[in-house]
Amino acid sequence: MTTIVAIKSNDGVVLASDKRASKGFFVGSKDVQKIYQLDDSLAAAIAGLLSDAEYLVNLAKAERRLVSISRGFPMNVRESAKLIANIAYRGLKAYQPFYAELLVAGIDGQGAHIYSTDVSGSLIEEEFASSGSGSPIAYGVLEGGYMKDLSMDTAKQLAERAVRAAMERDPGSGNGVDILAIPLNGSASKVSKRVN
Amino acid sequence: MATDNPYRTPFFYGPEGRLIQVDAALEAVRRGSTTVGIKTNDYVLLASQVRPARALMQAPEKVFAIDEHVGASGSGYVGDLLHLIDEARVQAQRYRLVYDTPIDIISLAKHLGNYFHSFTLYAVRPPGASVILAGADQQGVQLYQIEPGGSYFNGMAATIGQNSETALEIIAKSYSEKLSLDDGIELTTKAITEAAGEKVNIGFGVVRKSVGKFEKVQHEVTAS
Numbered sequence: 001m002t003t004i005v006a007i008k009s010n011d012g013v014v015l016a017s018d019k020r021a022s023k024g025f026f027v028g029s030k031d032v033q034k035i036y037q038l039d040d041s042l043a044a045a046i047a048g049l050l051s052d053a054e055y056l057v058n059l060a061k062a063e064r065r066l067v068s069i070s071r072g073f074p075m076n077v078r079e080s081a082k083l084i085a086n087i088a089y090r091g092l093k094a095y096q097p098f099y100a101e102l103l104v105a106g107i108d109g110q111g112a113h114i115y116s117t118d119v120s121g122s123l124i125e126e127e128f129a130s131s132g133s134g135s136p137i138a139y140g141v142l143e144g145g146y147m148k149d150l151s152m153d154t155a156k157q158l159a160e161r162a163v164r165a166a167m168e169r170d171p172g173s174g175n176g177v178d179i180l181a182i183p184l185n186g187s188a189s190k191v192s193k194r195v196n
Numbered sequence: 197m198a199t200d201n202p203y204r205t206p207f208f209y210g211p212e213g214r215l216i217q218v219d220a221a222l223e224a225v226r227r228g229s230t231t232v233g234i235k236t237n238d239y240v241l242l243a244s245q246v247r248p249a250r251a252l253m254q255a256p257e258k259v260f261a262i263d264e265h266v267g268a269s270g271s272g273y274v275g276d277l278l279h280l281i282d283e284a285r286v287q288a289q290r291y292r293l294v295y296d297t298p299i300d301i302i303s304l305a306k307h308l309g310n311y312f313h314s315f316t317l318y319a320v321r322p323p324g325a326s327v328i329l330a331g332a333d334q335q336g337v338q339l340y341q342i343e344p345g346g347s348y349f350n351g352m353a354a355t356i357g358q359n360s361e362t363a364l365e366i367i368a369k370s371y372s373e374k375l376s377l378d379d380g381i382e383l384t385t386k387a388i389t390e391a392a393g394e395k396v397n398i399g400f401g402v403v404r405k406s407v408g409k410f411e412k413v414q415h416e417v418t419a420s
Binding site: 063065 | 261264
Protein backbone atom coordinates (compact mmCIF):
# COMPACT_ATOMS: atom_id res chain seq x y z
CA MET A 1 0.00 0.00 0.00
CA THR A 2 2.72 2.47 0.95
CA THR A 3 5.94 3.05 2.83
CA ILE A 4 6.35 6.33 4.69
CA VAL A 5 9.15 7.27 7.05
CA ALA A 6 9.81 10.22 9.38
CA ILE A 7 13.08 10.92 11.23
CA LYS A 8 14.00 13.65 13.70
CA SER A 9 17.51 15.02 13.14
CA ASN A 10 19.57 17.46 15.19
CA ASP A 11 18.49 20.21 12.85
CA GLY A 12 14.88 19.51 11.89
CA VAL A 13 12.77 16.69 10.45
CA VAL A 14 12.90 14.47 7.37
CA LEU A 15 9.94 12.75 5.69
CA ALA A 16 10.29 10.14 2.97
CA SER A 17 7.78 8.10 0.99
CA ASP A 18 7.45 5.79 -1.99
CA LYS A 19 5.34 6.77 -5.00
CA ARG A 20 3.13 3.78 -5.71
CA ALA A 21 -0.67 3.71 -5.44
CA SER A 22 -2.01 0.17 -5.37
CA LYS A 23 -5.49 -0.69 -6.62
CA GLY A 24 -5.85 -4.26 -5.39
CA PHE A 25 -3.15 -6.22 -7.25
CA PHE A 26 -2.78 -3.48 -9.85
CA VAL A 27 -0.45 -0.49 -9.77
CA GLY A 28 -2.94 2.36 -9.90
CA SER A 29 -0.33 5.11 -10.17
CA LYS A 30 3.47 5.33 -10.23
CA ASP A 31 3.78 8.97 -9.33
CA VAL A 32 1.68 9.63 -6.24
CA GLN A 33 2.33 12.54 -3.91
CA LYS A 34 2.23 11.09 -0.37
CA ILE A 35 4.01 13.92 1.39
CA TYR A 36 1.99 17.09 1.83
CA GLN A 37 3.55 20.34 2.92
CA LEU A 38 0.84 22.10 4.94
CA ASP A 39 2.92 25.26 5.27
CA ASP A 40 6.52 26.42 5.82
CA SER A 41 6.92 24.57 9.08
CA LEU A 42 4.70 21.49 8.90
CA ALA A 43 4.28 18.49 6.62
CA ALA A 44 2.46 15.16 6.75
CA ALA A 45 3.16 11.82 5.09
CA ILE A 46 0.07 9.74 4.43
CA ALA A 47 -0.67 6.03 4.20
CA GLY A 48 -3.98 4.30 3.57
CA LEU A 49 -6.99 5.66 1.72
CA LEU A 50 -5.73 8.68 -0.18
CA SER A 51 -9.05 10.54 -0.06
CA ASP A 52 -9.48 10.16 3.71
CA ALA A 53 -5.89 11.20 4.31
CA GLU A 54 -6.18 14.25 2.05
CA TYR A 55 -9.36 15.30 3.84
CA LEU A 56 -7.60 15.25 7.20
CA VAL A 57 -4.57 17.11 5.82
CA ASN A 58 -6.70 19.81 4.18
CA LEU A 59 -8.69 20.33 7.38
CA ALA A 60 -5.49 20.73 9.36
CA LYS A 61 -4.15 23.16 6.76
CA ALA A 62 -7.26 25.32 6.95
CA GLU A 63 -7.44 25.25 10.74
CA ARG A 64 -3.75 26.18 11.03
CA ARG A 65 -4.28 29.19 8.81
CA LEU A 66 -7.45 30.26 10.62
CA VAL A 67 -5.91 29.96 14.07
CA SER A 68 -2.74 31.73 12.94
CA ILE A 69 -4.66 34.70 11.58
CA SER A 70 -7.13 34.77 14.43
CA ARG A 71 -4.80 34.63 17.42
CA GLY A 72 -1.68 36.08 15.83
CA PHE A 73 0.71 33.18 16.45
CA PRO A 74 0.86 29.79 14.70
CA MET A 75 -0.33 26.38 15.90
CA ASN A 76 2.52 24.16 17.06
CA VAL A 77 3.17 20.65 15.77
CA ARG A 78 1.38 18.86 18.62
CA GLU A 79 -1.76 21.00 18.30
CA SER A 80 -1.93 20.26 14.57
CA ALA A 81 -1.37 16.52 15.03
CA LYS A 82 -3.92 16.42 17.87
CA LEU A 83 -6.50 18.10 15.67
CA ILE A 84 -6.14 15.28 13.13
CA ALA A 85 -6.11 12.57 15.80
CA ASN A 86 -9.32 13.95 17.34
CA ILE A 87 -11.15 13.78 14.03
CA ALA A 88 -9.90 10.24 13.42
CA TYR A 89 -11.07 9.21 16.91
CA ARG A 90 -14.51 10.71 16.34
CA GLY A 91 -14.74 8.78 13.06
CA LEU A 92 -13.95 5.50 14.74
CA LYS A 93 -16.46 6.05 17.53
CA ALA A 94 -19.14 6.79 14.95
CA TYR A 95 -18.41 3.54 13.06
CA GLN A 96 -17.17 5.57 10.07
CA PRO A 97 -13.40 5.40 10.43
CA PHE A 98 -10.89 7.42 8.43
CA TYR A 99 -8.69 4.76 6.80
CA ALA A 100 -5.51 6.76 7.12
CA GLU A 101 -2.30 6.72 9.09
CA LEU A 102 -0.33 9.93 9.11
CA LEU A 103 3.15 10.92 10.13
CA VAL A 104 2.93 14.60 11.08
CA ALA A 105 6.37 16.21 11.19
CA GLY A 106 7.50 19.80 11.55
CA ILE A 107 9.13 22.55 13.56
CA ASP A 108 7.79 25.09 16.03
CA GLY A 109 8.89 27.27 18.93
CA GLN A 110 9.89 24.21 20.93
CA GLY A 111 11.98 22.54 18.21
CA ALA A 112 11.48 19.62 15.82
CA HIS A 113 8.73 17.04 16.37
CA ILE A 114 7.30 13.90 14.81
CA TYR A 115 3.86 12.53 15.68
CA SER A 116 2.19 9.43 14.37
CA THR A 117 -1.59 9.04 14.25
CA ASP A 118 -3.69 6.11 13.18
CA VAL A 119 -7.27 4.93 12.54
CA SER A 120 -7.98 4.72 16.25
CA GLY A 121 -7.17 8.37 16.79
CA SER A 122 -4.06 7.73 18.87
CA LEU A 123 -1.28 10.32 19.00
CA ILE A 124 2.29 9.29 19.78
CA GLU A 125 5.42 11.42 19.65
CA GLU A 126 8.41 9.62 18.14
CA GLU A 127 12.10 10.12 17.37
CA PHE A 128 11.59 8.13 14.17
CA ALA A 129 8.58 6.33 12.71
CA SER A 130 7.28 4.43 9.72
CA SER A 131 3.81 3.54 8.44
CA GLY A 132 2.14 1.68 5.61
CA SER A 133 2.50 -1.85 4.20
CA GLY A 134 6.27 -1.50 3.87
CA SER A 135 6.81 -0.22 7.39
CA PRO A 136 8.00 -3.51 8.99
CA ILE A 137 10.86 -3.62 6.47
CA ALA A 138 11.56 0.11 6.84
CA TYR A 139 11.70 -0.27 10.63
CA GLY A 140 14.36 -2.94 10.18
CA VAL A 141 16.61 -0.43 8.44
CA LEU A 142 15.71 2.39 10.85
CA GLU A 143 16.47 0.28 13.94
CA GLY A 144 19.87 -0.56 12.49
CA GLY A 145 20.73 2.96 11.39
CA TYR A 146 19.12 5.45 13.81
CA MET A 147 21.06 7.25 16.49
CA LYS A 148 20.14 10.34 18.50
CA ASP A 149 21.20 13.68 16.99
CA LEU A 150 21.81 12.54 13.45
CA SER A 151 22.77 15.27 11.03
CA MET A 152 20.14 16.32 8.51
CA ASP A 153 22.09 14.71 5.65
CA THR A 154 22.51 11.40 7.48
CA ALA A 155 18.82 11.42 8.35
CA LYS A 156 17.88 12.00 4.69
CA GLN A 157 20.13 9.12 3.58
CA LEU A 158 18.73 6.82 6.27
CA ALA A 159 15.14 7.66 5.34
CA GLU A 160 15.83 6.98 1.68
CA ARG A 161 17.54 3.63 2.50
CA ALA A 162 14.56 2.60 4.61
CA VAL A 163 12.04 3.33 1.86
CA ARG A 164 14.19 1.67 -0.82
CA ALA A 165 14.54 -1.49 1.27
CA ALA A 166 10.79 -1.63 1.73
CA MET A 167 10.25 -1.12 -2.01
CA GLU A 168 12.39 -4.21 -2.72
CA ARG A 169 10.25 -6.55 -0.65
CA ASP A 170 6.80 -4.95 -0.35
CA PRO A 171 4.73 -5.17 -3.52
CA GLY A 172 2.58 -2.32 -2.25
CA SER A 173 5.50 0.13 -2.39
CA GLY A 174 7.63 1.19 -5.31
CA ASN A 175 8.26 3.48 -8.27
CA GLY A 176 10.33 6.16 -6.57
CA VAL A 177 11.28 7.97 -3.38
CA ASP A 178 10.17 11.45 -2.29
CA ILE A 179 12.19 13.13 0.45
CA LEU A 180 11.15 16.33 2.24
CA ALA A 181 13.43 18.02 4.77
CA ILE A 182 12.24 20.81 7.08
CA PRO A 183 15.23 22.38 8.85
CA LEU A 184 14.93 24.37 12.07
CA ASN A 185 16.57 27.26 10.26
CA GLY A 186 16.08 27.83 6.58
CA SER A 187 13.47 26.67 4.14
CA ALA A 188 12.10 23.23 3.39
CA SER A 189 13.59 21.29 0.49
CA LYS A 190 12.04 18.49 -1.53
CA VAL A 191 13.73 15.84 -3.67
CA SER A 192 12.00 13.28 -5.87
CA LYS A 193 13.86 10.23 -7.20
CA ARG A 194 12.35 7.97 -9.83
CA VAL A 195 13.17 4.28 -9.62
CA ASN A 196 12.72 2.23 -12.79
CA MET B 197 -51.34 45.58 14.02
CA ALA B 198 -47.84 46.59 13.13
CA THR B 199 -48.92 50.10 12.21
CA ASP B 200 -50.39 50.92 15.65
CA ASN B 201 -47.07 51.31 17.38
CA PRO B 202 -44.13 50.05 15.38
CA TYR B 203 -41.90 49.90 18.45
CA ARG B 204 -44.14 47.24 19.94
CA THR B 205 -43.30 44.97 17.00
CA PRO B 206 -39.84 46.14 16.00
CA PHE B 207 -38.96 42.99 14.11
CA PHE B 208 -41.63 43.41 11.49
CA TYR B 209 -42.14 46.16 8.96
CA GLY B 210 -42.47 49.64 10.46
CA PRO B 211 -44.29 52.63 8.97
CA GLU B 212 -43.55 53.40 5.31
CA GLY B 213 -42.26 49.87 4.88
CA ARG B 214 -39.04 50.47 6.78
CA LEU B 215 -37.20 47.77 8.69
CA ILE B 216 -36.75 49.29 12.12
CA GLN B 217 -33.93 46.98 13.20
CA VAL B 218 -31.89 47.72 10.07
CA ASP B 219 -32.41 51.46 10.52
CA ALA B 220 -31.29 51.19 14.12
CA ALA B 221 -28.22 49.20 13.10
CA LEU B 222 -27.29 51.84 10.51
CA GLU B 223 -27.64 54.47 13.23
CA ALA B 224 -25.24 52.45 15.41
CA VAL B 225 -22.79 52.46 12.51
CA ARG B 226 -23.15 56.22 12.18
CA ARG B 227 -22.10 56.62 15.80
CA GLY B 228 -19.07 54.38 15.41
CA SER B 229 -15.48 55.53 14.84
CA THR B 230 -14.70 56.60 11.28
CA THR B 231 -13.36 54.03 8.83
CA VAL B 232 -12.40 54.72 5.21
CA GLY B 233 -11.11 52.76 2.25
CA ILE B 234 -9.66 53.89 -1.08
CA LYS B 235 -8.77 51.92 -4.18
CA THR B 236 -6.33 53.05 -6.89
CA ASN B 237 -4.72 51.35 -9.89
CA ASP B 238 -2.01 49.92 -7.64
CA TYR B 239 -3.47 49.24 -4.18
CA VAL B 240 -6.43 49.21 -1.82
CA LEU B 241 -5.97 50.99 1.47
CA LEU B 242 -8.00 50.76 4.69
CA ALA B 243 -7.76 53.32 7.47
CA SER B 244 -9.72 53.29 10.71
CA GLN B 245 -9.91 55.59 13.68
CA VAL B 246 -8.79 53.89 16.90
CA ARG B 247 -10.59 55.31 19.91
CA PRO B 248 -8.32 55.58 22.96
CA ALA B 249 -8.43 52.80 25.53
CA ARG B 250 -8.53 53.05 29.30
CA ALA B 251 -5.38 53.63 31.29
CA LEU B 252 -2.93 50.68 31.18
CA MET B 253 -5.04 48.98 28.47
CA GLN B 254 -3.91 48.54 24.91
CA ALA B 255 -6.14 50.14 22.30
CA PRO B 256 -8.08 47.50 20.36
CA GLU B 257 -7.22 46.48 16.82
CA LYS B 258 -9.42 48.01 14.15
CA VAL B 259 -7.80 46.50 11.06
CA PHE B 260 -7.92 42.72 10.68
CA ALA B 261 -6.37 40.16 8.37
CA ILE B 262 -9.08 37.83 7.05
CA ASP B 263 -6.78 35.64 4.94
CA GLU B 264 -3.40 36.19 3.34
CA HIS B 265 -4.86 38.18 0.47
CA VAL B 266 -7.71 40.09 2.12
CA GLY B 267 -8.22 42.32 5.16
CA ALA B 268 -11.10 44.21 6.72
CA SER B 269 -12.13 47.02 9.01
CA GLY B 270 -15.45 48.47 10.10
CA SER B 271 -17.49 50.88 12.22
CA GLY B 272 -20.21 50.42 14.79
CA TYR B 273 -20.44 48.13 17.80
CA VAL B 274 -16.99 46.61 18.17
CA GLY B 275 -18.37 43.35 19.55
CA ASP B 276 -20.55 42.96 16.45
CA LEU B 277 -17.61 43.86 14.21
CA LEU B 278 -15.39 41.20 15.82
CA HIS B 279 -18.14 38.63 15.28
CA LEU B 280 -18.34 39.57 11.58
CA ILE B 281 -14.56 39.38 11.22
CA ASP B 282 -14.62 35.83 12.68
CA GLU B 283 -17.37 34.86 10.27
CA ALA B 284 -15.36 36.25 7.34
CA ARG B 285 -12.24 34.38 8.46
CA VAL B 286 -14.06 31.06 8.74
CA GLN B 287 -15.74 31.55 5.36
CA ALA B 288 -12.37 32.29 3.73
CA GLN B 289 -11.02 28.93 4.96
CA ARG B 290 -14.24 27.09 4.15
CA TYR B 291 -13.98 28.38 0.57
CA ARG B 292 -10.38 27.12 0.36
CA LEU B 293 -11.47 23.68 1.58
CA VAL B 294 -14.19 23.40 -1.03
CA TYR B 295 -12.49 25.03 -4.05
CA ASP B 296 -8.78 24.69 -3.11
CA THR B 297 -8.29 28.35 -4.02
CA PRO B 298 -8.31 31.68 -2.08
CA ILE B 299 -11.74 33.29 -1.85
CA ASP B 300 -12.43 36.08 -4.32
CA ILE B 301 -13.51 39.33 -2.71
CA ILE B 302 -16.95 39.52 -4.26
CA SER B 303 -17.81 36.04 -2.93
CA LEU B 304 -16.65 37.10 0.52
CA ALA B 305 -18.68 40.32 0.33
CA LYS B 306 -21.70 38.33 -0.82
CA HIS B 307 -21.30 35.87 2.02
CA LEU B 308 -21.21 38.67 4.59
CA GLY B 309 -24.17 40.35 2.90
CA ASN B 310 -26.19 37.15 3.06
CA TYR B 311 -25.10 36.68 6.66
CA PHE B 312 -26.33 40.17 7.59
CA HIS B 313 -29.52 39.62 5.66
CA SER B 314 -30.42 36.41 7.46
CA PHE B 315 -30.85 38.45 10.67
CA THR B 316 -33.38 40.74 9.02
CA LEU B 317 -35.89 37.97 8.32
CA TYR B 318 -36.49 36.82 11.88
CA ALA B 319 -37.15 38.32 15.29
CA VAL B 320 -33.51 39.03 16.00
CA ARG B 321 -31.29 42.06 15.43
CA PRO B 322 -28.72 42.40 12.65
CA PRO B 323 -25.11 43.12 13.72
CA GLY B 324 -24.67 46.84 14.42
CA ALA B 325 -21.58 47.30 12.27
CA SER B 326 -20.64 47.88 8.64
CA VAL B 327 -17.59 46.18 7.17
CA ILE B 328 -15.11 47.40 4.54
CA LEU B 329 -13.12 44.69 2.75
CA ALA B 330 -9.82 45.24 0.95
CA GLY B 331 -8.34 42.39 -1.04
CA ALA B 332 -6.71 41.02 -4.15
CA ASP B 333 -8.04 38.25 -6.40
CA GLN B 334 -7.97 37.04 -9.99
CA GLN B 335 -9.74 40.21 -11.10
CA GLY B 336 -7.39 42.69 -9.43
CA VAL B 337 -7.60 44.70 -6.21
CA GLN B 338 -11.05 45.17 -4.71
CA LEU B 339 -12.79 47.43 -2.21
CA TYR B 340 -16.20 46.41 -0.86
CA GLN B 341 -18.55 47.81 1.77
CA ILE B 342 -21.19 45.60 3.41
CA GLU B 343 -24.06 47.02 5.48
CA PRO B 344 -26.44 45.70 8.15
CA GLY B 345 -29.34 45.40 5.68
CA GLY B 346 -27.33 42.86 3.68
CA SER B 347 -26.46 45.06 0.72
CA TYR B 348 -22.89 45.43 -0.50
CA PHE B 349 -21.18 48.01 -2.72
CA ASN B 350 -17.84 48.27 -4.44
CA GLY B 351 -16.01 51.29 -5.72
CA MET B 352 -12.99 53.56 -5.46
CA ALA B 353 -13.71 54.89 -1.98
CA ALA B 354 -15.86 53.99 0.99
CA THR B 355 -16.43 55.88 4.24
CA ILE B 356 -18.49 54.79 7.25
CA GLY B 357 -18.95 55.86 10.86
CA GLN B 358 -18.91 59.29 12.45
CA ASN B 359 -19.04 62.18 9.92
CA SER B 360 -18.44 59.80 7.06
CA GLU B 361 -19.92 62.35 4.63
CA THR B 362 -17.18 64.83 5.57
CA ALA B 363 -14.54 62.14 5.13
CA LEU B 364 -15.91 61.23 1.69
CA GLU B 365 -15.91 64.88 0.57
CA ILE B 366 -12.25 65.23 1.50
CA ILE B 367 -11.32 62.05 -0.33
CA ALA B 368 -13.34 62.96 -3.42
CA LYS B 369 -11.59 66.34 -3.68
CA SER B 370 -8.09 64.88 -4.01
CA TYR B 371 -8.75 61.35 -5.27
CA SER B 372 -6.94 60.08 -8.34
CA GLU B 373 -6.46 56.54 -9.67
CA LYS B 374 -2.75 57.25 -9.77
CA LEU B 375 -2.43 58.33 -6.11
CA SER B 376 0.79 56.96 -4.59
CA LEU B 377 0.54 54.87 -1.42
CA ASP B 378 2.14 57.61 0.67
CA ASP B 379 -0.31 60.15 -0.68
CA GLY B 380 -3.15 57.72 -0.08
CA ILE B 381 -2.13 57.34 3.56
CA GLU B 382 -1.92 61.11 3.88
CA LEU B 383 -5.35 61.59 2.27
CA THR B 384 -7.11 58.99 4.42
CA THR B 385 -5.42 60.41 7.53
CA LYS B 386 -6.74 63.85 6.60
CA ALA B 387 -10.22 62.48 5.97
CA ILE B 388 -10.40 60.75 9.35
CA THR B 389 -8.84 63.67 11.22
CA GLU B 390 -11.40 66.07 9.77
CA ALA B 391 -14.25 63.67 10.48
CA ALA B 392 -13.12 63.21 14.08
CA GLY B 393 -12.54 66.92 14.53
CA GLU B 394 -9.17 66.38 16.21
CA LYS B 395 -5.95 64.40 15.83
CA VAL B 396 -6.61 60.74 16.53
CA ASN B 397 -4.85 57.37 16.38
CA ILE B 398 -5.36 55.55 13.09
CA GLY B 399 -4.75 51.96 12.05
CA PHE B 400 -3.96 51.11 8.41
CA GLY B 401 -4.04 48.05 6.18
CA VAL B 402 -3.07 47.76 2.53
CA VAL B 403 -3.12 45.28 -0.34
CA ARG B 404 -0.72 46.17 -3.12
CA LYS B 405 -1.60 44.81 -6.54
CA SER B 406 2.07 43.93 -7.17
CA VAL B 407 2.28 41.92 -3.91
CA GLY B 408 -1.23 40.51 -3.61
CA LYS B 409 -0.96 40.17 0.19
CA PHE B 410 -2.76 42.05 2.94
CA GLU B 411 -0.32 43.95 5.16
CA LYS B 412 -1.12 45.82 8.34
CA VAL B 413 0.68 49.11 8.83
CA GLN B 414 1.64 50.01 12.38
CA HIS B 415 -0.65 52.35 14.29
CA GLU B 416 0.25 55.87 13.43
CA VAL B 417 0.29 57.42 16.87
CA THR B 418 -0.82 60.89 15.99
CA ALA B 419 -2.41 61.77 19.30
CA SER B 420 -0.47 61.86 22.58
